[in-house]
Amino acid sequence: MAAPLRSLCSTALKHYCRSFSSTSCTPAGQIWRESFGLPSKGSEYGPLTDLPDWSYADGRPAPPMKGQVRRQQQREAFARRVVALNSEVDAGMQQWQDKKDAEVQAEEHRKYLILKPKGNHKLKKK
Structure with a gap:
């Protein structure tokens, strides 16, 4: 009775232990x-x-094969996207520079509009 049970258990363990693996899933290289x-x-x-x-x-x-044509089209689409994004960045930088220049010009205009001391007040400071 013990021998058939032992062979049954060993047969079951052989089938279930084969699928266990401890290696990583990284492909070679x-x-x-x-x-x-x-x-x-x-x-x-x-x-x-x-x-x-x-x-x-x-x-x-x-x-050209289908894969080559597909890869070429993907590269062209990627290049177009890079050019479009680059032009957006350039436009944003230009807008930022224009805003900065306008702020500097507004500050200079504000300083120009401030009332200035008149008369002998300038002579006394020297």
């Missing part, structure tokens, strides 16, 4: 690539993903 400023995955960008896989024998380039 990800930390090393990120520490050197490279993409976390080896296929995000670079010559293996950006250059065509083949060309015609007479030297003509191959037509």
Whole structure:
């Protein structure tokens, strides 16, 4: 009676213990690539993903693949967004500078409008 129960328990433990793992979920080389400023995955960008896989024998380039066209469109959209945000920052800086100049000019105008002492009062201070 004890032997069949023991074999049943050992069989059950074999099936349930296989799925346990104590390793990290980091893909191989990800930390090393990120520490050197490279993409976390080896296929995000670079010559293996950006250059065509083949060309015609007479030297003509191959037509671009779907992934290459998609990545090019993403890069163009990103560049457009960068230019738009840069122009917004430039406009904001110009607006800030104009406001600062207007404040300085208003302060100078306020000082100009202040009443000034007249007569011998200036001569006595010297």
